[in-house]
Amino acid sequence: MPRYKLTIAYDGTDFHGWQRQEPAGKAPLRTVQGVLNHAVQIAVGMPLSVVGASRTDSGVHAIGQVAAFTAETRIPIDRLGYAISARLPEDVQVTDASLAPDSFDPIRDAVSKCYRYTIAFPLTRPRHPPLFERRYVCWHIQPLDVALMQAAAQKLVGEHDFAAFAHALHGRESTVRRIHQCVVTSPSPGRVHIDVAGNGFLYNMVRIIAGTLAEVGRGRLTPNDVANALAARDRSLSGQTFPAQGLCLLWIHYAGKDVLSV
Numbered sequence: 001m002p003r004y005k006l007t008i009a010y011d012g013t014d015f016h017g018w019q020r021q022e023p024a025g026k027a028p029l030r031t032v033q034g035v036l037n038h039a040v041q042i043a044v045g046m047p048l049s050v051v052g053a054s055r056t057d058s059g060v061h062a063i064g065q066v067a068a069f070t071a072e073t074r075i076p077i078d079r080l081g082y083a084i085s086a087r088l089p090e091d092v093q094v095t096d097a098s099l100a101p102d103s104f105d106p107i108r109d110a111v112s113k114c115y116r117y118t119i120a121f122p123l124t125r126p127r128h129p130p131l132f133e134r135r136y137v138c139w140h141i142q143p144l145d146v147a148l149m150q151a152a153a154q155k156l157v158g159e160h161d162f163a164a165f166a167h168a169l170h171g172r173e174s175t176v177r178r179i180h181q182c183v184v185t186s187p188s189p190g191r192v193h194i195d196v197a198g199n200g201f202l203y204n205m206v207r208i209i210a211g212t213l214a215e216v217g218r219g220r221l222t223p224n225d226v227a228n229a230l231a232a233r234d235r236s237l238s239g240q241t242f243p244a245q246g247l248c249l250l251w252i253h254y255a256g257k258d259v260l261s262v
Contacts, residue, residue: 039087053106059244064251138246144217163233166202212239
């Protein structure tokens with residue numbers, strides 16, 4: 001049977017993350033994988049399992065999540081994404097559908113992923129948080145020095161043990177990861193983007209990186225403090241875990257593509 005690759009975008013606010021969750025004796029939780037799997041089954045008319053590349057947490061968004069499934073369908077490939085999206089709730093969309101090799105595994109075949117964390121901060125008083133962007137940005141009550149944050153971000157590039165930037169219950173045998181790029185920019189006054197691309201991420205890693213770089217931006221930490229926390233592998237030396245709503249999965253790259261583009 002043919003193998004299909006999907007690119008999915010979603011507003012994670014009202015989901016319990018990507019991964020399907022079915023607690024014993026209780027109704028299944030609303031997850032992106034759950035609603036997508038249901039929509040794909042209805043569209044193609046057969047039972048199947050949709051596998052996703054990245055298990056985003058509750059409240060985290062995506063514009064470049066990747067998933068795959070195997071099925072027989074008469075729907076033309078150029079209409080498949082529309083057919084699935086028509087059966088999805090309004091906070092999820094399939095933005096692309098394509099044929100994939102039979103062996104395609106969206107998890108194991110991924111070579112690089114990029115997440116963006118967005119922070120908003122006040123430029124003047126009174127300091128009102130952004131009302132209409134509240135689902136997609138983290139509000140920081142103090143102004144941030146973007147240049148200092150960028151200097152600190154460069155300390156994280158390369159292969160390191162990121163134990164200082166992971167939740168204690170990360171559940172991984174190794175905390176070594178490679179960060180290809182960590183870039184801090186200000187697309188407009190009062191906004192900061194932190195783009196982190198790497199070969200993999202630990203539980204809460206990007207949110208802790210964002211919280212740590214914000215501490216640098218407000219003057220509580222220095223770029224060298226970030227390097228020291230990394231070397232010491234000590235979680236107490238890094239910043240707080242920033243909230244989920246500021247985080248978005250931008251893209252996932254596979255072999256044969258430029259893995260360094262952000």
